[in-house]
Amino acid sequence: MKKTLKIIAISFTLLLGMNTFISAHHAFTAEFDPNAPINITGKVVKVEWINPHAWVHVEVKEAGKTTVWMVEGGTPNTLIRNGINKKTITPGTVIVVRGYQSKGKLCLPRCIANGRDITFPDGRKVFMGSSGTGAPRDGSDPRERR
């Protein structure tokens, strides 16, 4: 009996430990900086429709300098559900992207960010991330619990 209790206690502690491991491993804070929000406007140069994360490359021209931002989105599935597809986002589309920059900020050869939402030329604003990644609760995710 004592032995069984011991085993239960140990498994329980391990489980709790696993839990903190998992919550610390939501992709967002591992790779992106919640204190570095970005708001960029630019032309789409390339969209990579790749699982598990699609990437939108945006060319931003500011003060005569051109920077390419590689913005991470959700899965192709989540993007298409939100109305972002091969027809609505093509190279040349001018979009506004809000999101958070990666922890590394050298921007060489390009800047990397996690995208939260995209505003299209017609004013349509669409959530482009995945829910429950541990990103700051900034209100861009319509499914976010408040």
Added chain:
Amino acid sequence: MLDIAKWLATTEWSIALHESLYLYPWIESSHVLFICFFFGTLLFVDLRLTGKVFTNLSISEMNKGILPLTIIGFCLMTLTGLLLFYAIPVRNYQNIFFRIKILLIIIAGLNALFFHRRMSKEAKKWDKDSSIPKSMKVSAIASLFTWSLVIISGRLIAYNWFDCDRQPQSEWINFLTSCVVDYQLYEGIDGI
């Protein structure tokens, strides 16, 4: 090797897989499910061979009952794993955790080979003497340990900390991941 990965990435099926809306998440989820299936049944076999638990279960009986399940789990896990690799070949090939994982699988595989050769020959004898040689106990624990590390490194593949498109990285990381880096870009920057 990098050229092979690059060629794989241009094949129709690879593109269909990584662009897919449902197939990729399905394969990914079933990979995890089969890992549970494989590792869960393996746990019984390995723990039994430590001689500490399930001692009233005979080893030859266990070989007949549980081991086939472990092998089925292994095959399905490997199949889905290969598909996941095939969907994103270049990134996986250059991923440091993927490389560590392959190394660990080779180690775990060699251990399993040793383990099963001996077990299939001597299981009846161990049952009769009700004792297990020490080397087998060590091998059983090593199996649990290496397969756990395989699972952990597999999980870490998802993180891009050492990816090629995330520079600067130290030279030896780029060497280990065979990244092709234009160092002129980073001239005069610390940490390279």
